[in-house]
Amino acid sequence: MVVCNFFLQGRCRYGDKCWNEHPRGGSRGGGGYNDSYSRSGGPPQPRGGGGYGNRVWVNPSQQRGGYIQPSSFSSQGSSDWGSGRGGGGGGGGEGGGRRENLKSSDFSFSSSNRFSALDASNAFDKGGRGAAAGFGTAGDEDDDKKLEVIQADVDAWESSGQWGFSCYSTFKTPISGFTDLSPEELRLEYYSSRASGDLQGYLNGVNQLLSQWKSRVQELKIMNPSTRMALLAELKGTAPQSSSSGFGSATTTGFGSSTSGFGNKGFGAPAQSSTFGFPALSSGFGSSSTSSPSTGFGSLITAPTQSPSGFGSSAAPSASSFSFATPSADKPPPTASSGFGSASGFSFSSTTATAGGGFGSAFGTAAASPGAGPVGDVADGLFSPESKLTQEELNQFKAKRFTLGQIPLKPPPANMLVV
Amino acid sequence: MSLFGNASSFGTGGTGVFGSTTTDSHNPMKDVEVTSPPDDSISCLAFSPPTMPGNFLIAGSWANDVRCWEVQDNGQTVPKAQQMHTGPVLGVCWSDDGSKVFTASCDKTAKMWDLNSNQAMQIAQHDGPIKSIHWIKAPNYSCIMTGSWDKTLKFWDTRSPNPMMSLQMPERCYCADVVYPMAVVATAERGLIVYQLENQPSEFRRIDSPLKHQHRCVAIFKDKQNKPTGFALGSIEGRVAIHYINPPNPAKDNFTFKCHRSNGTNTTTPQDIYAVNAISFHPVHGTLATVGSDGRFSFWDKDARTKLKTSEQLDQPITACCFNHNGNIFAYASSYDWSKGHEYYNPQKKNYIFLRNAAEELKPRNKK
Numbered sequence: 001m002v003v004c005n006f007f008l009q010g011r012c013r014y015g016d017k018c019w020n021e022h023p024r025g026g027s028r029g030g031g032g033y034n035d036s037y038s039r040s041g042g043p044p045q046p047r048g049g050g051g052y053g054n055r056v057w058v059n060p061s062q063q064r065g066g067y068i069q070p071s072s073f074s075s076q077g078s079s080d081w082g083s084g085r086g087g088g089g090g091g092g093g094e095g096g097g098r099r100e101n102l103k104s105s106d107f108s109f110s111s112s113n114r115f116s117a118l119d120a121s122n123a124f125d126k127g128g129r130g131a132a133a134g135f136g137t138a139g140d141e142d143d144d145k146k147l148e149v150i151q152a153d154v155d156a157w158e159s160s161g162q163w164g165f166s167c168y169s170t171f172k173t174p175i176s177g178f179t180d181l182s183p184e185e186l187r188l189e190y191y192s193s194r195a196s197g198d199l200q201g202y203l204n205g206v207n208q209l210l211s212q213w214k215s216r217v218q219e220l221k222i223m224n225p226s227t228r229m230a231l232l233a234e235l236k237g238t239a240p241q242s243s244s245s246g247f248g249s250a251t252t253t254g255f256g257s258s259t260s261g262f263g264n265k266g267f268g269a270p271a272q273s274s275t276f277g278f279p280a281l282s283s284g285f286g287s288s289s290t291s292s293p294s295t296g297f298g299s300l301i302t303a304p305t306q307s308p309s310g311f312g313s314s315a316a317p318s319a320s321s322f323s324f325a326t327p328s329a330d331k332p333p334p335t336a337s338s339g340f341g342s343a344s345g346f347s348f349s350s351t352t353a354t355a356g357g358g359f360g361s362a363f364g365t366a367a368a369s370p371g372a373g374p375v376g377d378v379a380d381g382l383f384s385p386e387s388k389l390t391q392e393e394l395n396q397f398k399a400k401r402f403t404l405g406q407i408p409l410k411p412p413p414a415n416m417l418v419v
Numbered sequence: 420m421s422l423f424g425n426a427s428s429f430g431t432g433g434t435g436v437f438g439s440t441t442t443d444s445h446n447p448m449k450d451v452e453v454t455s456p457p458d459d460s461i462s463c464l465a466f467s468p469p470t471m472p473g474n475f476l477i478a479g480s481w482a483n484d485v486r487c488w489e490v491q492d493n494g495q496t497v498p499k500a501q502q503m504h505t506g507p508v509l510g511v512c513w514s515d516d517g518s519k520v521f522t523a524s525c526d527k528t529a530k531m532w533d534l535n536s537n538q539a540m541q542i543a544q545h546d547g548p549i550k551s552i553h554w555i556k557a558p559n560y561s562c563i564m565t566g567s568w569d570k571t572l573k574f575w576d577t578r579s580p581n582p583m584m585s586l587q588m589p590e591r592c593y594c595a596d597v598v599y600p601m602a603v604v605a606t607a608e609r610g611l612i613v614y615q616l617e618n619q620p621s622e623f624r625r626i627d628s629p630l631k632h633q634h635r636c637v638a639i640f641k642d643k644q645n646k647p648t649g650f651a652l653g654s655i656e657g658r659v660a661i662h663y664i665n666p667p668n669p670a671k672d673n674f675t676f677k678c679h680r681s682n683g684t685n686t687t688t689p690q691d692i693y694a695v696n697a698i699s700f701h702p703v704h705g706t707l708a709t710v711g712s713d714g715r716f717s718f719w720d721k722d723a724r725t726k727l728k729t730s731e732q733l734d735q736p737i738t739a740c741c742f743n744h745n746g747n748i749f750a751y752a753s754s755y756d757w758s759k760g761h762e763y764y765n766p767q768k769k770n771y772i773f774l775r776n777a778a779e780e781l782k783p784r785n786k787k
Contacts (some may be wrong), residue, residue, distance in 0.1 A: 024724045153631070159689035160680075163655040163758055166633035167608050180607040180633050182593055183694075183757035184462070184509065185568065187481070188525050188548060190761050191507065206760065 143232055146171055147223060150231065154220040164213045173235050177216040181209070226401075385413060445753065447731035449774035450628045453496045453750075461752035461770055463511045466743040471517030474498070474743050475534075476750060477671070478772060479508030485522045485532065490748065490774065502539045504530050510552040521563055525550035529565050531577050542577045545569050551604075553597035555616055564620070566592030566604055573702070574620055588612065598639040598647040601664070605634035605652060607724060613664065629650070629660035629675055638698040640705060640721070651707055653695030655758075657708060661721050679711030692759055697739050703746040706781045710737035712758040716751055723784040735768070742777060749777035 004020030006012040012022065074302035150170055156167070167174055188205070193202035219227050393408035397416050402408075446452065459479035459659050467475040474490040483504050488496045495659055506526030513520055520532040521542070529552055543549070547569030554655035555562050555574070563575045566589040575583040588605035597603075601623075603616040609628040628634065632654045642648040649663035657679045664674035665700035681691035700707045706727060710716040714733035719726050733753050740751040754770035755763065 063534040156689065156692070158657075160657075160692035161759075162657065163633065163694055166655050169609055169628070169631050172627060174608065179608075180590070182591075182607070182633065182635070184550070185550075185591075186760070187757040188507065190757075190764075191481070202761075 033255075141233070146235060147228060147231060151221055151223055154217050158217050159222070164207060164217075171235055173237065175220075175231070175232060178213070215297065420549045427669065430481050436473045442462060443770070444732065445771060446773060447733060448773070448775065449513060450775040451494045453478075453488055453490075453494070453772040453774060455486070455488075455498045456752075456772050457484060457486055459766070459770065460509075460737040460754035460756065461739055461772060462507065462509050464739045464741040464750050464752055465511045465513055465520075466741055466748070466750065467553070469744040470515065474748060475517075476741075476743075476772070476774075477511045477513070477520050478739075478752065479511045479522055479524075480754075480770070481507040482509055482622075483524070483750045485511060485520070487534065487569075487731075489521070489572055490540050490743075494774065496766065496774070500534070500537050502530070502537075504528070506548065509548065509550050512552050512554050514554050515556040515561075521552050521554060523549035523565055525549075525569070530777050531563075534632060539599060543573065543575045544580070545571065545573065545582070547591070550592050551595040553595060554598055555599060555620075557599060557616055557618075559618070562594070563648050564593045564597060564602065568592065570606075572614075574602065586614075586620070586622065588617070591646070593634050595638050596639045596650065598641060601639060603639055605637045605649045607633070610655070611652070626662070629662055630654040630656070630658060631675050632656040632658075635694050638700055638702045638707070641706070649701070650705045653709060654696050655694035657692040657695065657711070659695055661681065670704070676724070678709055678717055678719075679715065681713065693736075694754055696737060697741075699740050699742050701742055701746045701777065701781045704781050704783050707782070708740055708742070708749060708751075709778075710740045710751055711754055712736040714753070716740060716749075718781050720783045725784050727782075727784065728780050730754050730780075735770075746781065747776065747778045749775045749781075751775070 001023035004012050004018050004022055007018065007020070007022040012018050016022075054135055153168070153170060157164070163183065165186070166178065167180045168178045189205070190202050194200050220231075223231075246298075250401060392406065393410060396402055396408050398411045445705070453476070454532075457478060459478045459480050461478050463479045464491060465477045466475070467477075475521035476488045476490055476496070477485060477495055479485045479489075480555065483506060484501050484510055485504070485508050486501045487499045488498050489499050501521065502665070502699055504522065504524035504526050506521050506524045509526045510523035511520060518534060520534060521528045521529060522539075523530060523543075525548035527545045527548060528541045529549055530539045531542045532539040543552075543563060543565050545567040545568045546567065549565045549567045551564075551566040553564045555564055560583075561576075563577060564572065565575065566572050566588075570588045572586040573589055574584040574586075576583050588604065588606050588610065589612075590608045590610045593605050595604040597604065600616045602616055602620065604610075604612050604614070605628075607613070609630065609632075611626040611628050611634070613623045613626060615623040633656075634652060635655050636653040637650055639647045639650045645652060647664075649661065649666075652660045652662060654660075658675050660673070660675040660676050662673050663669070676766075679693040679695055681693075691713070695709050695711050697710050698707055705718045708718050714736050715730045716737055717726060717729040734757060735753045736756040737751050738754050738756045740749065742749055750772060752770065752772045755765070755768070757764065759763060
């Protein structure tokens with residue numbers, strides 16, 4: 001058969017229906033475009049951003065070639081336009097800032113339809129939000145695309161029944177809020193806790209992890225503005241990552257990473273209400289003092305060495321846990337975070353209510369409780385009673401976001417959690 | 420509560436079958452069943468090297484044991500011996516002369532099993548469960564490489580209790596493969612490191628993972644001159660990436676493909692996506708086999724970028740696979756891989772290892 005030249009270039013319009021031969025291994029990248037609108041012919045337009053490949057349909061009105069600047073234009077303070085963009089319309093509205101200008105009625109020549117695409121296009125609607133994206137950079141379109149990709153990915157992830165305790169990354173950046181846990185690690189945990197008789201701890205732990213994951217997935221699916229901003233910041237590499245960064249990797253949610261045992265119990269040393277900043281110990285686990293012995297998990301890391309066993313020892317619990325987007329994030333009780341880092345949850349062993357069986361502590365749910373203060377305060381477990389919180393702390397919890405520097409060290413009261 | 424959403428059960432009527440005699444899909448491919456399989460999930464399989472006459476199969480399982488069978492030419496399998504660890508066995512490998520088997524376990528130790536004397540002694544110690552173990556045979560040294568969840572990669576001379584070398588990794592080791600002089604380790608958080616083993620092991624390159632999700636398995640492939648030239652990396656997201664170390668044209672040569680997913684062409688219902696549990700390359704043809712949580716195995720030709728065959732669905736996930744030294748036998752293990760959590764774990768369910776004749780099915784597709 002004759003080899004299809006278009007296929008080799010990646011532009012065959014017939015795809016599988018093509019009468020010519022499509023040698024496999026060639027032009028895989030182009031295969032996707034068959035049957036869609038033809039490309040705008042010729043080289044891609046110098047749009048600000050990439051994403052060209054994804055946008056097959058090009059609004060002809062946006063092509064530079066056909067655009068002639070009417071003289072009236074220049075008199076209308078077109079200086080903004082003149083600079084750099086040569087005609088604004090291009091690229092479906094890049095640069096949120098510029099778009100603001102467009103929207104204004106300065107453009108009397110909307111009749112020319114040149115910018116009809118812009119006016120009408122939904123790309124424009126994103127202009128408002130575009131503030132987040134850099135001006136004059138690749139443009140909101142691409143960021144939007146990226147966020148859509150993330151949304152689609154997460155959607156598929158959730159509906160496909162695939163393993164959820166996995167990290168996720170796209171566009172070369174890991175997305176925070178996901179931690180890696182292999183099935184073998186989980187299974188080992190199960191076997192160990194079964195052997196030690198503390199199956200409930202395992203179950204609690206797994207449930208915690210699961211709900212963490214689910215809420216993070218929901219966040220990404222819904223993609224409210226604060227999530228968007230956080231994500232975009234991450235994608236651009238400017239995310240606070242503060243705690244997270246280390247976290248991300250460090251999380252080692254460990255199933256004990258090093259020590260098989262989720263022992264954190266070892267971490268005793270509750271002390272740390274640290275919430276942020278020091279991984280510490282698993283606050284919750286701290287309480288473990290009681291439980292520590294149990295668990296059969298082999299080696300206990302008794303010393304509060306933090307680091308080791310993986311649970312995050314790393315700092316800053318924050319984020320990383322499933323539900324939290326980023327430290328700065330929107331959602332309230334980061335408390336969890338504290339625990340999170342450290343001890344990472346699998347303490348399964350801790351029989352005490354605190355920290356939801358260890359797991360909890362690590363993840364969200366206030367494992368921090370110990371942090372709240374005396375470890376002995378086990379009764380409260382994950383949440384602090386309102387009476388124990390100061391007014392400022394309560395205000396912080398009530399607020400939509402935490403203010404840096406005033407983030408409460410104690411977990412929120414249970415009734416304030418919005419699930 | 421089921422882990423990760425609606426779990427479609429595997430196969431038809433396969434779950435919870437207690438010795439039922441009705442047609443269950445535990446062996447839809449009608450392959451040879453290995454006798455006396457382990458009592459719990461099989462985590463790893465390894466066939467004996469060509470230096471030994473005959474074919475011997477080793478399997479490590481979650482029942483803390485390592486079993487050895489002799490596979491005869493008529494397909495019969497004869498159980499030969501067994502060794503125990505104090506924790507589930509996660510990795511096994513043979514020495515190059517076929518006299519020793521190395522086993523790695525969650526009890527943080529690795530043992531060397533001398534088959535002639537049927538004695539096993541500990542040769543390695545880590546701070547965490549050891550996930551992978553490989554034998555390295557270099558012109559100027561031989562050693563064992565162990566990768567562990569304690570984030571270290573250690574190299575052991577079997578005669579000494581201290582490691583010859585210990586390399587720090589960014590994260591827990593999830594899988595590794597060795598084909599001298601190259602070693603690849605895939606870690607948690609999508610870490611991917613290539614080591615070069617000439618002279619002494621050292622880190623060669625850290626690679627940006629081509630995959631978006633957790634790494635699950637890795638296998639090195641060789642070029643026509645029998646030199647390792649790249650690897651295949653599988654993730655939990657039903658995808659395998661083929662990555663060359665020094666390709667002439669990375670954008671074109673490296674690629675990923677989807678596998679172990681359900682309803683391929685039907686786009687209306689959400690696809691079920693299964694993890695790729697193991698990848699093995701055919702020693703002669705260079706084609707590869709992947710096995711997944713969906714209970715299927717598939718054969719692929721990475722050069723022609725086509726699929727050669729997909730099996731019927733077994734009622735349990737397939738957790739491990741391996742080719743024998745000449746590529747005539749393909750062994751795969753059918754047991755639960757924990758992909759749906761503890762709720763779907765049935766300790767009574769029988770685990771299987773199947774052997775299939777692989778001489779014909781893995782021939783590469785001729786490129787047009």
